[in-house]
Amino acid sequence: xxxxxxGQLAKVSAPRETARAARVSSDPxxxxxxxxxxxxxxxxxxxxxxxxxxxxxxxxxxxRLTGGVRFIxxxxxxxLVNDARFWNTARVTLTFVVGAVSLEYLVGLGVxxxxxxxxxxxxxxxxxxxxxxxxxxxxxxxxxxxxxxEGQGPINHIIKLLGGPQVPWFSNPSLALPSLILVDxxxxxxxxxxxxxxxxxxxxxxxYEAARVDGANDWxxxxxxxxxxxxxxxxxxxxxxxxxxxKLFDIVTVMTGGGPGTxxxxxxxxxxxxxxxxxNLGYASAIAYSLLVMVIISSTLFLRLVRQRAxxxxx
Amino acid sequence: xxVTMRQTRRIKLGITYLLLAIWTIICLFPIYWLVITSVKxxxxxxxxxxxxxxxxxxxxxxxxxxxxxxxxxxxVVRSWLNSAVMAPTSAALAVALGSLAGYALTRFNYLVPVLxxxxxxxxxxxxSQRMLPPVVVILxxxxxxxxxxxxxxxxxxxxxxxxxxLPFAVWIMRDFFANLPRDLEExxxxxxxxxxxxxxxxxxxxxxxxxxxxxxxxxxxxxxDYLFALMLTFSRxxxxxxxxxxxxxxxxxxxxxFLSALSLLxxxxxxxxxxxxxxxxxxxxxxxxxx
Numbered sequence: 060x061x062x063x064x065x066g067q068l069a070k071v072s073a074p075r076e077t078a079r080a081a082r083v084s085s086d087p088x089x090x091x092x093x094x095x096x097x098x099x100x101x102x103x104x105x106x107x108x109x110x111x112x113x114x115x116x117x118x119x120x121x122x123r124l125t126g127g128v129r130f131i132x133x134x135x136x137x138x139l140v141n142d143a144r145f146w147n148t149a150r151v152t153l154t155f156v157v158g159a160v161s162l163e164y165l166v167g168l169g170v171x172x173x174x175x176x177x178x179x180x181x182x183x184x185x186x187x188x189x190x191x192x193x194x195x196x197x198x199x200x201x202x203x204x205x206x207x208x209e210g211q212g213p214i215n216h217i218i219k220l221l222g223g224p225q226v227p228w229f230s231n232p233s234l235a236l237p238s239l240i241l242v243d244x245x246x247x248x249x250x251x252x253x254x255x256x257x258x259x260x261x262x263x264x265x266x267y268e269a270a271r272v273d274g275a276n277d278w279x280x281x282x283x284x285x286x287x288x289x290x291x292x293x294x295x296x297x298x299x300x301x302x303x304x305x306k307l308f309d310i311v312t313v314m315t316g317g318g319p320g321t322x323x324x325x326x327x328x329x330x331x332x333x334x335x336x337x338x339n340l341g342y343a344s345a346i347a348y349s350l351l352v353m354v355i356i357s358s359t360l361f362l363r364l365v366r367q368r369a370x371x372x373x374x
Numbered sequence: 375x376x377v378t379m380r381q382t383r384r385i386k387l388g389i390t391y392l393l394l395a396i397w398t399i400i401c402l403f404p405i406y407w408l409v410i411t412s413v414k415x416x417x418x419x420x421x422x423x424x425x426x427x428x429x430x431x432x433x434x435x436x437x438x439x440x441x442x443x444x445x446x447x448x449x450v451v452r453s454w455l456n457s458a459v460m461a462p463t464s465a466a467l468a469v470a471l472g473s474l475a476g477y478a479l480t481r482f483n484y485l486v487p488v489l490x491x492x493x494x495x496x497x498x499x500x501x502s503q504r505m506l507p508p509v510v511v512i513l514x515x516x517x518x519x520x521x522x523x524x525x526x527x528x529x530x531x532x533x534x535x536x537x538x539x540l541p542f543a544v545w546i547m548r549d550f551f552a553n554l555p556r557d558l559e560e561x562x563x564x565x566x567x568x569x570x571x572x573x574x575x576x577x578x579x580x581x582x583x584x585x586x587x588x589x590x591x592x593x594x595x596x597x598x599d600y601l602f603a604l605m606l607t608f609s610r611x612x613x614x615x616x617x618x619x620x621x622x623x624x625x626x627x628x629x630x631x632f633l634s635a636l637s638l639l640x641x642x643x644x645x646x647x648x649x650x651x652x653x654x655x656x657x658x659x660x661x662x663x664x665x
Contacts, residue, residue, distance in 0.1 A: 088569045092478030096471045096500070096540055103537040104503050107514035114513060170397055173390055184394055186652045187401050193648040194405075195598045197615040198637035201622065202404040205411060205630055213407065213423040245404070302505045309600040313619050327509040334513050335605070347510040354507065 114344035121338030135345035145346060147321055148329040149353065151236060155325060156304040156357070158240045159247070164297055166244060167251025172281075174252070175259040185253075192249040200313035203242035204229075232322035235315055239323055242310055247303075251296055258292035259285070287372075294365050298358060305354050326350045405641075412437050412635035419630045437635040446632070453617035454639060457597055460528060460613065464535035465592035469585055471536070472543025473551075475500075477573055479544070480551045497548060503541045512605050519606055526607045534606065535596040542595070543588050550584035551577070587654035590647050597644060614640045 115136070118129045139145055174184060191199070206214050207228040215225050228238040262285065270280050308327045311317065317324030317332075326346060334343030410426075411419060413433035418424065427433040441450050478484075479493050486496065515534065516525070524530030558580070559572045567575070578585070603616040618640050622628040 089478055089482035089484070091570070092474045092482070092573075093484065093496075096475035096544055097496070099471070099537050100500060100503055100540055103515075103534075104506065104511065107511035107518070108506070110514035110517070111510055169393075173394055173397075176387075176390055178387075178390060178394065182652075184398065186649060187398050189652055190405070190645065190648045191401055193594055193644045193651070194641045195600075195615050195618070195637075195644060197598075197600050197619040198408075198640045199404070201618070201628075201630075201633050201637050202408050204622075204628070205634070206404060206407060211420060211422050213425070216423040245400070306507045306509070308509065309615070309619070312600075313622065327507065330509050331512075331605075340513055344513055347507070347513070350507050351510050354505065358505075 111344045111347060114341055115348050117341040119340040121340065131341070135342050138342060139345050139349060144321060144324075145326075145329065145349070148324050148326045148346075149349070151321075151323060152305065152307065152325045152327075152350070152353070153357070154236060155240060155243075155307055156301055158237070159243045159304050160297055160301045162240060162244045163248045163251050163300060164293070167248045168255050168293075170248065170252045171255040171259055172285075174256055188252055189249045191246050194246070196246065196309035197313050199242065199246050200310045203238075203245075203310070204314055207238055207242075229315060230319060232319050235319060235323045239311055239314060242314065243304070243307070246310070247300065250300060254296045255289065255292060258289050262288050290369075294362075298361065301361070302354065302358065305350065305357075326353070405645075408634045408638050408641075411630055412632075412638055414631055416629065416631050437632040440632050441635050441639070449617060450636070450639065453612050453614045456528070456531075456611055457614040458643070460531050460535060460611075461593045461596040462589075464532045464596050465539065465589050467532070467536040468539035468543045468592045469547070469589045472540055472588065473547040473578070473581070473585060474573075475540075475544045476547030476549075477551050477577060479548045481569075497545065500541045501545045508538075508601055512601065515602075516605055524606075526609060526611050528611050530606060531603070531611050531613070534602050535599065538599075538602070539592040539595055543592055546588045546591070547581075547584060550581060550588075554580060583654060587651060590651050590654075594644060594647055594651075 116130060116132060118131045118134070119127075170188060174181060174188070178184070206212050209215055209225065209227055209230065212228075214228075219225060227234060229235050266284055266288075267280065270284055275283070306327065307325050308331070311323055311325055312328060315323045317328050327350065330343050330346040330350070333339050333346060410424075410433075413427060413435065414424070414431055415434055415436055418431050424430040440446060479497050482493075484493055484496060485491070489495075491499070519525045519530055522530075524533070554577065559576045562572045562576050563569070597613075598615060599613070600615045600619055603611075603613040604619070607613070607616065618633070618636050621636055622633055
């Protein structure tokens with residue numbers, strides 16, 4: 060499925076030499092090394108991928124006693140196109156991905172810039188800043204629900220002490236998704252931070268010294284040197300994080316269950332509900348497949364946009 | 375002039391530390407909140423937020439007793455042990471197969487017939503499996519597992535977690551082996567050792583930092599999973615995240631006092647892993663693989 064995508068990723072990130080040192084290539088044991096992993100991955104990816112594509116063309120409804128399994132052609136996809144609830148889940152997923160990844164990138168870059176300076180206790184800060192991404196999302200979601208709890212939560216309490224209004228974080232449909240984005244940002248900013256920090260540390264110091272000698276201020280250095288030089292790492296990290304964000308399931312299931320109403324229901328949760336709760340396997344597969352299409356289209360568009368920008372900048 | 379320059383630098387440094395302190399509080403406060411809520415009485419939780427034990431509320435071990443020696447004991451112990459067995463086992467298997475494949479991709483030349491793929495194409499195909507949203511393949515897994523009788527078994531969960539982690543393990547170990555000096559294994563090969571012997575006796579011992587780091591990451595992914603456990607288990611092989619996620623659906627509202635303790639039991643091993651793993655990230659292992 061995503062070899063095209065992988066190829067594009069390969070072009071954006073630096074290509075790596077691996078074949079160079081492969082001198083003993085006729086050794087027959089080479090298949091013993093590689094095949095177990097490849098066969099398992101094939102078995103658990105290509106076969107299910109094909110299987111669920113087939114499912115998407117079937118009527119297979121566990122909740123109906125009669126009918127059994129029937130081939131119905133494109134009927135599931137016709138239903139999908141006319142399903143307002145599906146289009147809402149697509150909107151929720153895309154809003155979530157764009158919102159969460161942008162916020163995580165901005166905060167992650169900010170924290171990385173702070174840590175890239177000559178500060179003390181750097182090790183301590185790294186451990187603490189890394190912590191959130193290691194923690195189980197289902198548990199993080201509970202912590203989020205408590206913290207944002209409208210009556211008993213500390214966040215509203217502190218806002219009240221500062222004289223602010225009581226924010227209906229989860230009961231207001233238009234605030235529920237931003238609240239989810241905040242919780243996801245808490246959990247995943249560390250990933251952005253740690254990769255961007257490593258990127259910052261690998262930039263050559265001579266350029267900075269030259270800019271300082273020329274009298275550039277901090278903002279100019281960031282705007283014209285750091286940020287452009289960090290671009291390849293930024294593109295990679297944003298893409299990786301976006302691909303993960305499309306999988307959003309744990310946090311939303313535990314925090315809002317898709318509510319209020321369907322205001323925070325992502326495609327993943329809808330597919331799960333249709334497949335598992337309603338037992339409509341065919342339609343659930345069609346929904347799930349549409350997510351895959353969304354992932355591939357958005358990442359391709361993103362990479363194309365980045366490439367265009369890079370070409371423009373070079374000209 | 376000199377003085378003002380030094381002053382601006384001190385102000386800048388002060389702002390840096392202030393922002394770092396704020397982010398530290400943001401990172402730690404949710405964990406702190408779980409800890410203090412887990413030692414509150416049910417009534418105390420519903421009376422509104424309190425912040426400091428012994429100062430604005432009286433701590434109690436009520437929730438912990440309820441979970442560890444009370445009515446929930448069986449479920450808690452079973453789910454925790456399930457996770458504690460399945461996560462490391464699947465991680466170890468993923469690292470074993472992943473390091474074999476990762477090593478192979480840096481030392482041998484492959485050419486996939488028909489597709490004309492070489493080593494780099496194979497590696498990108500493997501890592502691209504991580505892009506696939508699990509929800510797309512979860513229904514076929516369920517049907518496959520029903521047929522094979524693997525639903526709600528430890529073996530089935532270990533298998534799925536291993537395969538799920540395999541692309542990551544291959545990718546990281548491939549990067550690690552690419553940067554490993556080859557003199558030692560090559561002299562062993564000249565002395566008549568087979569590839570497998572050279573791999574097992576020379577390459578693996580040299581790679582223990584990479585192996586440990588990859589193991590810890592795979593274990594974290596397996597431990598934290600919720601979707602696979604939700605779809606493929608229901609009682610015998612349920613995991614801790616699955617148990618936690620289901621524990622909040624009481625008809626009389628979520629019971630934060632014991633949910634907090636339960637969440638802490640879930641994340642405790644991950645906090646330990648975070649402390650262990652920081653060293654390896656410092657070495658640039660993960661970042662090297664991403665670049």
